[in-house]
Amino acid sequence: MRYSSTRDVVLVPLLLPIVAIGLFPLVMLPLLGFLGFVVLGVLIGFAAVMAELEEPQAHAHHVISHGSMPRSEQAGYNSEMESLRRSLYAAKIVSLGLVALGAGGHIVTQ
Numbered sequence: 001m002r003y004s005s006t007r008d009v010v011l012v013p014l015l016l017p018i019v020a021i022g023l024f025p026l027v028m029l030p031l032l033g034f035l036g037f038v039v040l041g042v043l044i045g046f047a048a049v050m051a052e053l054e055e056p057q058a059h060a061h062h063v064i065s066h067g068s069m070p071r072s073e074q075a076g077y078n079s080e081m082e083s084l085r086r087s088l089y090a091a092k093i094v095s096l097g098l099v100a101l102g103a104g105g106h107i108v109t110q
Contacts, residue, residue: 034106037105
């Protein structure tokens with residue numbers, strides 16, 4: 001019975017993100033150390049908070065320059081903002097995890 005590797009080629013795009021996520025800490029740790037994870041986490045956290053604080057200002061600017069929005073546009077805007085809040089919440093959790101990983105790893109290795 002011959003083994004055909006063509007059917008396994010379909011799995012490569014599916015496994016690539018898993019491998020990339022798994023290799024990220026192994027590549028970053030020797031380059032930056034645990035404190036590099038802390039810095040990366042703080043940067044991601046600051047970016048998430050900055051994006052969250054900028055959005056109401058952008059909405060106010062839009063309303064001032066274009067006038068009030070119809071209800072359908074307002075519903076779309078509210079849906080978009082809720083989606084943004086969820087993704088920013090996930091970014092904050094990732095940020096907190098990176099800071100905890102970096103600080104904990106630095107304390108353990110000292």
